[in-house]
Amino acid sequence: MAAVPVDVVVGLLGAASAGHPEPDGEVRELLSGSGLPEQDVARISAEVRRLGAGVARWRRRGRELSALFSSARELAQLRDVDELLSRLVERAHDLVGTDVTYLSEFDAHSRELRVRTTLGTVAPAFAGLRVPPGMGLASMVVEGRRPRWTSSYDAMTQAPHESGIDAAVRAEGLVSLLGVPLLAGEEVIGVLFAANRFEHAFSPDEISLLSAFADHAAVVLQTARLLERTQAAAEETRHAYGELARHVEAMERASGVHTDLTSLVLQGGDAGEVATALGRALRCRVSILDENSAAKNPAVRQSRHSGRCVATGDGALAVAVVAGSALLGALLLEEGEVEFGPVERRTAERAAQITALLRLKQDALAEAEQRVRGDLLAELVSGDPDRLADIADRARARGIRLDELRSVVVLAVPADRQRQAARAARRAAALVGEHAEHVVALTEDRDPEVAGRAVHAVVREALGTAVLAVAASVDDLPSGLGTEVEAAGACARALPALGIADAAVTTDEYLPYAALFGPGNTRVAAFVRRVVGPVVDWDAGHGGTLLPTLAAYLGNRMSPVATARALHVHKNTVLQRLDRVAELLGPEWQEPDRVFRLTVAVRLARLSDGP
Structure with a gap:
């Protein structure tokens, strides 16, 4: 059995630990002088290759694990x-x-x-x-x-x-x-x-x-x-605490407003003080709209039906002030430091209810005061010496100095609108009341024409319909007012028959009518009958052409040619009809005085329902 030197063994171990994929050449070179059989060299080469692959795999695994843990640490942050x-x-x-x-x-x-x-x-x-x-x-x-x-x-x-x-x-x-x-x-x-x-x-x-x-x-x-x-839950908790704090703050504000409004009711405050208290509590600007402005506001109209605050579209809120079905005005809130939430809206609605209550209370007091003033006016018109004995003192107790009133204005309005007209006239007059079928107003204006125009303007705007105002001068208060009111009332009754139904005039402008007709519509009919009765009777039995011809003749400066042109008939036809008029009224019917009375009577007969 051949021995392998230690250096060769160390070299083989180094080749295995290097992790080369093909270590065969290096192994054969190391074993070239060892005398080992070829099959042993092949076995050693295969084992070195296997060990090298394992070493490479573990090294790669180590790098992957290092990268894995590094990534895990980065992701954890x-x-x-x-x-x-x-x-x-x-x-x-x-x-x-x-x-x-x-x-x-x-x-x-x-x-x-x-x-x-x-x-x-x-x-x-x-x-x-x-x-x-x-x-x-x-x-x-x-x-x-x-x-x-x-x-x-x-x-x-x-x-x-x-x-x-x-x-x-x-x-x-x-x-x-x-x-x-x-x-x-x-x-x-x-x-x-x-x-x-x-x-x-x-x-x-x-x-x-x-x-x-x-x-x-x-x-x-x-x-x-x-x-x-967890962070979302914490944020929700913070948000909930914030909402709770805002709600508590809003409730405290609402409680403070409620206390202030209750005091205003007990102490007899007015709408302006309600607006001030509400604006102070909600830290916003509060405006008061009158009935006319409120009626024109779309948000107020919606609030009137719902009874709730309604957004106006520009960040503000409108809430109607109503009593039953009557619109008394509105509160307009411009958002300021405090966001308008549900509590703020309910607070504004409560303030609108308090405003309506105060307005009704004030209106009741005003109506009582106006009834007293109306009684004063009725006594002035009556001219009864007993009733006029201490009227100056009674008027002065109400803040009215009769000796400073210089003009009277008589208003002709429908009977169902007289109370509304009287309420409006108080804005331009010192003393207002209802008398017979008219509304009578006394002002301090020395010029009756100025007084008539001022009263006519405010009443016309309030009623939104035609109003006839007849004014006259007043010189002898407190001795009585009957003569002036009688003359103005007579003029007011006569003017509609002349086509005047929406104007401000004076009795001096239409003095002849006031003098002719005085009180009572029956005098108008009697006057027409007395002046042109024969002509009216002739027309009733012969086709009705004389009165229209006479009216056209008087209206065209008594020119037969102009009259014929206006009636679209021949001049001779006009002359024949005028001859008939002369037979009925007498040969002196064209004298100046007769012409004046005929002109008045014909206009009244043509513009009224007849005698």
């Missing part, structure tokens, strides 16, 4: 789940060295997998790919909770194919695939895939390496998810 998934796929791609690496997330409720993160893909449809339960290689990994692979996807028979998955795999050009589960205890949270665009039989080392990495990654991913949930 990440907290954002999306960033963690991206880095996880990136590290797996570097470790295994395949063409494509991707991670599919598992939904325990739908049992569906969805591609969440990819690296190395080129087809846009691959990202977000959904794998139905029981389909494809991924479902086998989930169901078996262990690695699955195939060297040729098209030839794979162990898992059922699905058309959508097959199309995505073909579009990406994937051929060989390896999938390992991401396990958190017994729960599958996803599948990590390594894939090549060529046929490849995955080695046990590759499968083991990717599985080991997946085990580390699953722990880190599950920890990150739990941490994210």
